[in-house]
């Protein structure tokens with residue numbers, strides 16, 4: 001069990017700062033892109049088309065990056081509402097199936113009863129999106145991704161860092177049969193800007209964003225991974241009290257647990 005390091009905390013503030021300027025940057029990039037498009041429309045010179053095309057590709061990539069920084073910084077206030085995790089899985093499944101390709105099977109295990117949490121819907125979708133896209137990237141030769149929602153009883157678990165108060169929680173799991181990761185990688189995956197992917201593919205912000213969303217909502221996230229076997233992410237979020245729809249969400253936690261075997 002590894003505690004979140006001070007380095008991760010520092011990187012998080014850096015990310016927040018970068019998120020602050022990302023908004024303006026994003027707008028400037030949008031202007032840049034439209035001028036590049038105008039210029040591309042006006043020219044027939046192959047070399048100019050080639051140069052402008054490269055400029056457009058780089059600008060596209062910069063826009064992706066600033067979008068991810070914005071998501072990570074979460075400047076928009078959370079719009080907390082009562083949502084059923086079953087329906088979040090169900091509704092994002094079609095979108096996800098399209099982005100993972102036919103060589104990967106995406107299965108959903110929904111709970112028989114509703115799994116109601118008080119959370120921001122688009123942030124909850126973002127969690128699934130980021131976890132499933134990572135799972136896809138870990139399965140170049142195909143495999144299975146399972147998404148699961150279930151209400152669970154959590155007993156006092158002294159081993160959990162930090163210990164969640166005993167009670168009923170919503171459990172969200174995303175499991176894959178991919179490459180898995182060694183413990184020295186698993187130890188850093190929630191740190192902003194940590195990536196093992198090629199520069200043009202990874203930003204290292206996906207899991208840092210998921211971590212932030214989960215802890216903001218009073219939940220915990222753990223990972224279990226075995227090289228060549230696969231990886232499972234497990235998130236526990238406070239279940240909304242059935243008869244108190246306007247009560248605030250659960251206690252804040254600032255730690256996570258990393259289990260890698």
Ligand code: ADP
Pocket residue numbers: 130134135138176178179180181185189194195196197201202203204205206207208231
């Ligand atoms: P990025 O995807 O941009 O690299 P993330 O924060 O989403 O950033 O992920 C950080 C790193 O965690 C990845 O580069 C990868 O090494 C590792 N990782 C995340 N999810 C998985 C997974 N399902 N299987 C194997 N490795 C993973």
